[in-house]
Amino acid sequence: MSFLKKIFRAFSDFRLNNTQPLYGQQLDHILVGSMYASQQSAYLNSFVTGLSKNEIKKLLQDYWDIYSSEDAKEILSSLIERNNDTYISVVYEAYGNKENYVEILKSGLPDDESIFQQYLQIYRKLGNVIPEVTAQGLFENYSALEKIKDAGWNYGRASFIARCCFEMDYLSENELKQYLEASYDGLKKFCKTWREYTSSYVYGRALWGGSHNGGMISIAEDLLNNKDSPLKAKKYI
Template identity: 55%
Template structure:
């Protein structure tokens, strides 16, 4: 995709493949990549992204350090594993009981200093992110975050990266389908609706990427309300 085409497409919300269109469960599996796909002006409804090879190479190599099948699998597995970090539950518990947060964190988190500081910094990020998301009307209370966590952010990025890796030849079509199906099924353990998926993605972006998430909020709104969006008439995962 040329630079002009990418700039042009960035003003076109919802980009669909009209040739190789998915439906049913395969479409649902692909749609967990929709937030990241919209960021990249990619197709929402196919395994193919619609991006030029140079754009895919730049994304994988410069941002994810993926140069081979082995590195692709490592990154994709890591994005799945992040959703099983039980120490994050402790951080969320501490945030929910801020009067006792020191005791909760010190009593339950790893004592090794670097590891402890890693989770302490997440706690501190929550103190900035949660009020901001409430003010932006992404959520109404922290309880919504405790349920969905940053699962959409992890599974969503993994799903889109898997599509890119497929186009680079790092994954076979079967490996791509298996990864997307597994991602979808695991995401359902955290998110019941597509709106919750978008909330989770925005939350993850805010925690790990910082503030200035108005663009992500707009993407979520477009996905959920635009008449062209495959998510428009879907409520539950």
């Protein structure tokens, strides 16, 4: 299914599991992946996604190179740890002080040319993406963006991918719950509200290179405001 078709389908209706719904904290854990779930037209409120095994298999193999339990755990651990990279904070500090960005990067990053170049590329990506998402009204100011970064994108993907891996028997139910909780706890360190989460997800996707940013913003607004959305009655994570 093309991205534009997924956007249309996501707008048409939220998919809710009426036979195995989750409530309370378990629902909050699942909702960390609600943006990704909406993109895939999956259930928003249950461990199971409502997608066919073929759809899940294609998603995991084609986009994530996940073929086994070992692959699943490696990818999930990577996503959950990405926002704990202390050098990323140096890059954002440099972006906020452009006149001194070289000095900030050199003093804050390891004395290794390959590592320096790696984070310099990230800095340049920020320069391309941040003006766009700021113009789209995703963030009130740069300090708000600097605080939450792309946490919603990383933890949100981990949450939904964990559900998919569970349905492929790559994770036990207990392991699924552990990854969901880890994603939720990680997200809370950066985002205080569900609106911050959706903005962070859209920003992270744009930083990664995703297109159709306007469509993603529309999905976010629908999740936050549609009366049938599990996020409608929630403000704080």
